[in-house]
Amino acid sequence: xxxxxxxxxxxxxxxxxxxxxxxxxxxxxxxxxxxxxxxxxxxxxxxxxxxxxxxxxxxxxxxxxxxxxxxxxxxxxxxxxxxxxxxxxxxxxxxxxxxxxxxxxxxxxxxxxxxxxxxxxxxxxxxxxxxxxxxxxxxxxxxxxxxxxxxxxxxxxxxxxxxxxxxxxxxxxxxxxxxxxxxxxxxxxxxxxxxxxxxxxxxxxxxxxxxxxxxxxxxxxxxxxxxxxxxxxxxxxxxxxxxxxxxxxxxxxxxxxxxxxxxxxxxxxxxxxxxxxxxxxxxxxxxxxxxxxxxxxxxxxxxxxxxxxxxxxxxxxxxxxxxxxxxxxxxxxxxxxxxxxxxxxxxxxxxxxxxxxxxxxxxxxxxxxxxxxxxxxxxxxxxxxxxxxxxxxxxxxxxxxxxxxxxxxxxxxxxxxxxxxxxxxxxxxxxxxxxxxxxxxxxxxxxxxxxxxxxxxxxxxxxxxxxxxxxxxxxxxxxxxxxxxxxxxxxxxxxxxxxxxxxxxxxxxxxxxxxxxxxxxxxxxxxxxxxxxxxxx
Amino acid sequence: xxxxxxxxxxxxxxxxxxxxxxxxxxxxxxxxxxxxxxxxxxxxxxxxxxxxxxxxxxxxxxxxxxxxxxxxxxxxxxxxxxxxxxxxxxxxxxxxxxxxxxxxxxxxxxxxxxxxxxxxxxxxxxxxxxxxxxxxxxxxxxxxxxxxxxxxxxxxxxxxxxxxxxxxxxxxxxxxxxxxxxxxxxxxxxxxxxxxxxxxxxxxxxxxxxxxxxxxxxxxxxxxxxxxxxxxxxxxxxxxxxxxxxxxxxxxxxxxxxxxxxxxxxxxxxxxxxxxxxxxxxxxx
Numbered sequence: 001x002x003x004x005x006x007x008x009x010x011x012x013x014x015x016x017x018x019x020x021x022x023x024x025x026x027x028x029x030x031x032x033x034x035x036x037x038x039x040x041x042x043x044x045x046x047x048x049x050x051x052x053x054x055x056x057x058x059x060x061x062x063x064x065x066x067x068x069x070x071x072x073x074x075x076x077x078x079x080x081x082x083x084x085x086x087x088x089x090x091x092x093x094x095x096x097x098x099x100x101x102x103x104x105x106x107x108x109x110x111x112x113x114x115x116x117x118x119x120x121x122x123x124x125x126x127x128x129x130x131x132x133x134x135x136x137x138x139x140x141x142x143x144x145x146x147x148x149x150x151x152x153x154x155x156x157x158x159x160x161x162x163x164x165x166x167x168x169x170x171x172x173x174x175x176x177x178x179x180x181x182x183x184x185x186x187x188x189x190x191x192x193x194x195x196x197x198x199x200x201x202x203x204x205x206x207x208x209x210x211x212x213x214x215x216x217x218x219x220x221x222x223x224x225x226x227x228x229x230x231x232x233x234x235x236x237x238x239x240x241x242x243x244x245x246x247x248x249x250x251x252x253x254x255x256x257x258x259x260x261x262x263x264x265x266x267x268x269x270x271x272x273x274x275x276x277x278x279x280x281x282x283x284x285x286x287x288x289x290x291x292x293x294x295x296x297x298x299x300x301x302x303x304x305x306x307x308x309x310x311x312x313x314x315x316x317x318x319x320x321x322x323x324x325x326x327x328x329x330x331x332x333x334x335x336x337x338x339x340x341x342x343x344x345x346x347x348x349x350x351x352x353x354x355x356x357x358x359x360x361x362x363x364x365x366x367x368x369x370x371x372x373x374x375x376x377x378x379x380x381x382x383x384x385x386x387x388x389x390x391x392x393x394x395x396x397x398x399x400x401x402x403x404x405x406x407x408x409x410x411x412x413x414x415x416x417x418x419x420x421x422x423x424x425x426x427x428x429x430x431x432x433x434x435x436x437x438x439x440x441x442x443x444x445x446x447x448x449x450x451x452x453x454x455x456x457x458x459x460x461x462x463x464x465x466x467x468x469x470x471x472x473x474x475x476x477x478x479x480x481x482x483x484x485x486x487x488x489x490x491x492x493x494x495x496x497x498x499x500x501x502x503x504x505x506x507x508x509x510x511x512x513x514x515x516x517x518x519x520x521x522x523x524x525x526x527x528x529x530x531x532x533x534x535x536x537x
Numbered sequence: 538x539x540x541x542x543x544x545x546x547x548x549x550x551x552x553x554x555x556x557x558x559x560x561x562x563x564x565x566x567x568x569x570x571x572x573x574x575x576x577x578x579x580x581x582x583x584x585x586x587x588x589x590x591x592x593x594x595x596x597x598x599x600x601x602x603x604x605x606x607x608x609x610x611x612x613x614x615x616x617x618x619x620x621x622x623x624x625x626x627x628x629x630x631x632x633x634x635x636x637x638x639x640x641x642x643x644x645x646x647x648x649x650x651x652x653x654x655x656x657x658x659x660x661x662x663x664x665x666x667x668x669x670x671x672x673x674x675x676x677x678x679x680x681x682x683x684x685x686x687x688x689x690x691x692x693x694x695x696x697x698x699x700x701x702x703x704x705x706x707x708x709x710x711x712x713x714x715x716x717x718x719x720x721x722x723x724x725x726x727x728x729x730x731x732x733x734x735x736x737x738x739x740x741x742x743x744x745x746x747x748x749x750x751x752x753x754x755x756x757x758x759x760x761x762x763x764x765x766x767x768x769x770x771x772x773x774x775x776x777x778x779x780x781x782x783x784x785x786x787x788x789x790x791x792x793x794x795x796x797x798x799x800x801x802x803x804x805x806x807x808x809x810x811x812x813x814x815x816x817x818x819x820x821x822x
Contacts, residue, residue, distance in 0.1 A: 388621065
């Protein structure tokens with residue numbers, strides 16, 4: 001047991017040391033981490049500051065509002081399970097534990113260290129916001145008693161949630177390894193589960209907020225939780241936790257507390273067993289089932305020039321391994337909110353469908369292959385730079401591949417929907433907008449990707465590769481949405497019979513700006529690519 | 538970039554003058570002067586970290602020198618747009634796309650050069666035949682062994698019949714039969730007037746196929762010439778050293794003893810040349 005703990009501590013220390021060094025030695029990573037801490041650790045709690053202080057003041061009167069506390073515990077549980085599950089699923093490639101460690105110390109020690117490392121990381125996420133919220137609470141309450149009780153009560157909840165989530169993630173990872181299905185099926189399942197989760201959450205939250213009524217003072221004031229959250233048991237648990245300062249303990253609350261505390265060692269033991277088993281299984285995992293026979297050649301639409309033929313290779317590679325596009329999950333997360341409206345009012349699809357399809361097409365045109373033109377091929381750069389006389393062939397290839405993905409969505413879905421919901425004239429103008437946005441977007445994305453190239457591999461959605469910068473992706477999505485919104489105004493004006501000269505000038509300016517931005521992005525990427533030196537590799 | 542200064546440099550497949558590359562206070566390559574004639578297999582030797590890869594990267598236009606200049610096939614090495622028409626590079630890690638098949642990878646490489654596959658397929662497939670790769674050309678590269686990846690990358694490097702080929706450890710990962718075939722192909726390339734710049738640690742390979750050898754040590758080109766010249770000069774210098782001062786340094790002494798043996802070979806010369814003691818071997822060579 002002592003050996004086990006010592007070995008685990010050695011591995012854990014190395015993991016943490018490497019992680020910390022990775023963050024503090026890379027300026028971009030440090031900036032990203034600092035931004036996240038600022039956002040979630042300071043700004044987010046600050047947003048709720050008045051409510052939290054007010055909550056503390058109310059609790060100081062002796063009547064602790066258990067509704068919001070139940071909601072807070074439920075939020076902690078959901079976030080904990082989510083964080084735990086994502087780290088459990090992503091454990092396959094994370095960390096510095098390699099074959100050397102696997103064959104040098106007891107497997108359980110390795111699992112324990114990895115688990116402790118991830119749980120510590122998960123807890124770190126909560127430290128700053130928890131400290132801020134508890135400080136506000138103490139200010140309102142007029143002392144540290146309530147914050148201390150809540151911190152103590154939250155600890156078993158968050159620990160149990162992280163570990164249970166970890167088990168869920170392990171189970172999904174096991175299934176992922178065990179089921180020899182195509183990568184596309186796995187990708188489709190991931191996307192569908194994500195959609196169902198988000199859309200379902202939106203629907204339930206909508207129902208919950210409807211129950212709470214229009215007059216709710218704040219998100220925390222909603223005493224009626226959505227039905228999918230364990231409101232009643234966690235409110236009872238909050239009563240137990242706050243009993244020394246006026247809370248009303250109930251038997252159900254004690255039961256929840258006992259279950260939460262007991263779940264920690266049970267989930268820990270189960271996760272350790274599962275991960276020790278997976279530790280050796282994952283090394284033999286592969287995707288040999290995805291090996292396919294070669295193509296006989298390049299399809300006719302892609303034979304028109306070297307750029308088009310290169311575009312076909314990008315598409316072909318994606319068809320065989322959709323993980324190349326794993327960075328698009330963040331686009332899905334960002335864009336998914338708009339689907340909430342469709343859940344609430346399915347008939348609205350014909351009205352919001354055209355903008356979603358056109359903007360979505362433009363986003364895909366840029367985000368699929370153009371957001372990291374230099375970094376995506378980092379391992380192949382010696383070939384690319386000593387083969388292509390001008391890197392324009394590669395940039396053309398990337399842009400055309402992106403357009404091949406985005407344009408069918410924008411033109412094939414958005415325009416017909418507009419023809420049904422609006423008018424043929426509206427659809428015609430929308431087609432102009434779609435083409436401009438898709439091609440302009442691809443060029444802009446190339447430029448953005450060349451400004452912030454990412455050469456280092458990092459893990460995202462369990463895929464390790466040089467993913468584009470999430471910040472740049474986010475900026476691109478916002479820019480396309482804004483540009484698309486302005487374009488829709490022009491389409492609407494043009495289709496509704498506004499004065500021709502005004503519309504004409506508006507379109508001319510709009511197309512010049514979109515086209516100029518796209519061309520500018522392409523030219524910048526071209527120059528940057530042609531001047532690229534491999535000094536840093 | 539200034540024009541070549543001698544007629545040999547003008548006709549050379551590859552020439553470098555005062556080539557220096559510094560990274561901060563670290564000097565990776567220092568004042569390398571080099572001339573390689575067309576159709577020659579030039580063995581580029583040096584210990585780990587000597588600056589071989591950096592030199593090859595400068596010569597292929599992948600990085601710029603801090604000072605000095607180089608020409609490959611008459612084209613300045615910093616003119617990448619023109620340079621690519623004349624060169625092929627096989628780096629130590631084969632630059633391949635795992636998701637493509639071997640055939641698609643070769644077609645992709647042709648596309649990058651804007652060469653129709655039809656124009657190079659006969660040569661490429663012929664090379665694949667010789668390397669026993671043909672039957673695997675329609676399999677995905679992520680299913681390839683290290684040797685198969687190396688073979689594919691080699692074909693990709695030479696399929697367009699470049700003037701100068703840069704090969705970094707080309708026989709790495711190959712079984713003895715494939716390695717022998719590859720050596721024969723390299724000789725064939727040279728016989729068809731392609732210059733081969735061969736960087737490797739495997740001295741017998743260089744001894745077997747190289748016409749000329751350059752030895753890089755701590756960023757400096759410490760010797761250049763035919764293998765016989767190198768062996769002879771290193772042996773003579775080591776003999777002198779052994780006679781003059783037997784106790785200078787254990788390692789140098791060991792090298793001198795080895796190099797001073799009856800039948801010194803390239804390995805002896807290499808060990809003597811790359812011993813840590815400062816010696817101006819070029820003066821002897």
